[in-house]
Amino acid sequence: MSELLDLDPSVVAKARQLAARAGEPVVALAKAHTTVAVERATLRLAGITGADTAHRAGDVPWVNRVIDTVREQCGLEHGVALPAFHALREHEFTTLTELAEATAAGQVQYTVPTGKDAERALKAARTAIAKGMRTIDRNRAQRDKLVAKLGDPPQRPWIYLIVATGDIDEDVVQAGNAARAGADVIAVIRSTGQSLLDYVPEGATHHGFAGTYATQENFRIMRAALDDVSKEVGRYVRLTNYASGLCMPEIAVLGGLQRLDMMLNDSMYGILFRDINPIRTFVDQRFSRQVHARAGIIINTGEDNYLTTADAIEAAHTVTVSQLLNEHFAHEAGLPDPLLGLGHAFEINPEVPDSFRLELAHALLARELFPDAPLKWMPPTKHMTGDVFNGHLLDGFFNLAGVLTGQSILLVGMMTEAVVTPFLSDRDLALANVRYVLNAAGSLREDFRPAPDGFIVKRAHQVLGEAVDLLERIVDDGLLNAIAEGTFGLMKRPPTGGKGADGVIEKADGYRNPATDLLEGQ
Template identity: 75%
Template sequence: MSPRPRPLLELDRADVRRARSLARTVGRPVVRIANQHTTVSVERATLRLAGLAGADHERVPWVNHLVDAVREGAGLEHGVTLPVWDALRRGAAPDLLTLAQMASSRSVDFRVPEGKDATAAARQSRTAVARGIRTIDAQRATRDRLIKRHGDPKQRPWVYLIVATGDIYHDIPQAQEAAREGADVIAVIRSTGQSLLDYVPEGATREGYAGTYATQENFRLMRAALDETSKEVGRYIRLTNYASGLCMPEIAALAGLERLDMMLNDSMYGILFRDINPIRTFVDQRFSRQVHARAGIIINTGEDNYLTTSDAVEAAHTVTVSQLLNEYFAKEAGLEDWQLGLGHAFEINPDLPDSFRMELAHALLARTLFPDAPLKWMPPTKHMTGDVFRGNLLDGFFNLAGALTGQSILLVGMMTEAVVTPWISDRDIALQNVRYVLGAAGGLTEDFHPPRDGFIQTRARQVLSEAIDLLQEINDEPGKAPLLEAIADGTFGEMKRPATAGKGLDGVVVRAAGYDNPAITLLENGQTR
């Protein structure tokens, strides 16, 4: 995403350095814990990269069967690949799929190989997984080639629009029409509750509720359709889905294999709002972000969600803290600045005096702290009342804030928010709102310079100061991982999530000294073989 002129605040550089330093200090113990554990989803994602796909007649994926069988027979402490390729070398099955099918009936004995057997199994598993990594590399090259051929959107911010009917075959024409009407990024919302499924559904799906299931085939179908539309409209249309929940690593791998362009991937969302175990989340998150880094995928983080459960003024500094932590975790996993779609939202009560000025202060603070990140700016939802005329006006204010503060990704607000799932006609009106505001005021970012000690600058400095204080408080928590203690205490989003509880805890495994995962090795070292 090319840079554009941005109105930056005058922040104390020492404060900015201190904020980032504290975020690193708080984040490092969590990374150490992530490096000491694996999860069933990380191991399943590794098998998917090795080419294992499909499901049984009850739609249970073969990767689930194989990982469960290895865990029962040999344990996952050394990773899934050593026992699996050892079994293949011993002639238990002719190929990976047959082995998984046999494992589903527990007709294969697994062991952790040693010595030369372990070396040979590691070598062969690395060869298999490397083919998946090379596919991801090829898909990234294809994206670059198509962007060069069709071009990027000329305007900033990119217009981001959601579709999700539950039926992928209904989603596709809606997504294509949205692109023709001006959307640059299409996001397909997942079916309600998919984040809590400990498996990835298989095939093209038509029965999602309030969203469409994230599956490899659905990814492939939508990507192919948007490639056709990119050619038609003369600009590359990006596709977004969700790498979150209990299958975060697997969905990240599938996104890389099918050339998705953005993925929602927040470091704490699943912990706070889906009650997924914190250690499970941080382990899965690190692997998924390594995949995203390799695939050239932009992540979208979920700071906007904090403001749906907390007051947007009083809790503004928690958004900044989360952004700083998301930045640290993302860069540690290999993501670059241009891939950090850090989140924030237009959620201050519009009835408050100076509400719009405070929104500008918060948006400018994010833009100033992360000048090279493609920030994702979320529209009003919490204070939408069902009055569609007021809602359309609020969305116009939101669009204007995006234009004034140099946002990168602008999610299209719907005046029917909190009333109905939007119709195509609702989206058309919402896109008209975006087009008008960006056409009339899109260049204001060059002219908008808040006075040095005015309301906006002062408010932004206050929020940054409060963020530094909170990071210091977290750092002062007792224990080896203060951030986990802070999450348990309800610091973020007023949700208390202890590290010893939560969904998916039983899928967390402590790594043994000889743990081997060729996907992690290839991703961390930037290797292809």
């Protein structure tokens, strides 16, 4: 799309410079720390799987067993790779699973090796982790091969549809039918509360609440099912899940190992809406985004959520600020623009005069600020009242805004959003709504030219100006302080509070992590 808003390049450049300055202290903080989740993700790359099923309080993943024991016995300040692979060699185990079983039985005493022992442990760790990286690389190549063979959807935006039964087998049925009905991206919603679990459940699951647990086996089952339906419908159907919460790095690794195509990964969502410790979140998201970059996974950020708690007009500039910060953090972690699915939403109160024009201004601003990013456009939720007819109409306006402003990924809005978990019939009607708009107005953006000095252009300039002003304040006060003051989504989250804070570890001078080295090309 040609530039319609005539944004001042110097203002845009200033906004990006300020976002980089605001993000620099947070990146430095992330580089200086590790977390239990980063160390668990490292061992998952090295091949550890399975769980201790004999534990009386329930299954405990072997990776948690090893990490917790290493931390208790010698700390994680030097990373898990050195003590774990030193113990593997010292006890002559052949796999990390054997090491974990012996750990659970109290047969292993972990220490941080030095000298030649450290060199040997580091070499063994690098070899094992590199094998996991090669699996991720093969999956990326396989995705490219399938897209070349089967083809991408013939139109943009891609149609993104949610399944959320709680049972992976039922999800497979719904996902297949959704793809046949026109969905291009299937998002498997996670079970309620999984983001606050400090472990990843093991195996296939059939008992989630308002969603299905994100596990490696569930990823494998759904990816295989969508590969089958992709061949049937003649286009590559993409799979989405959530690399967020306390296990963000691990789930990113599992997504790479099982060829997921998109993952929800926002730099601040877990802080604001799940009350996860800010430092834990920034450390975890940097590692997870490095994994996404290696795997070629498109991330979806969560700016749409700000507008469910704050007013969509008054807080519009906070969305732009968050998008700029997400862009900076993504680029720093190695994610290029084609993998940067920045989020925004159609959440202005429809009773506000010119609400649709305001939505167009905000959506067009995002499109022109990030021309190469596959933007994810989210449907109305906050002002869905239970009037299904009005809701269906509102979703139609949302779809039209997506077409007019060239959005990349369109999450299908449901007319029963405010009433129940949508039925299959509701999803079918929602898809019909999308298909109608795409068919009737698919190329309308070629003719869409807002008046140069009109309402839409002026509003977009106003929001960008307010975003620059806010970024200047954040640079002066610090991003962590801005979060603590409720700048984003009205949520106040102090840097020392939140869940998972005890899982943050400051790195020692001798910290080594071959996974980070490989991801950063060292």
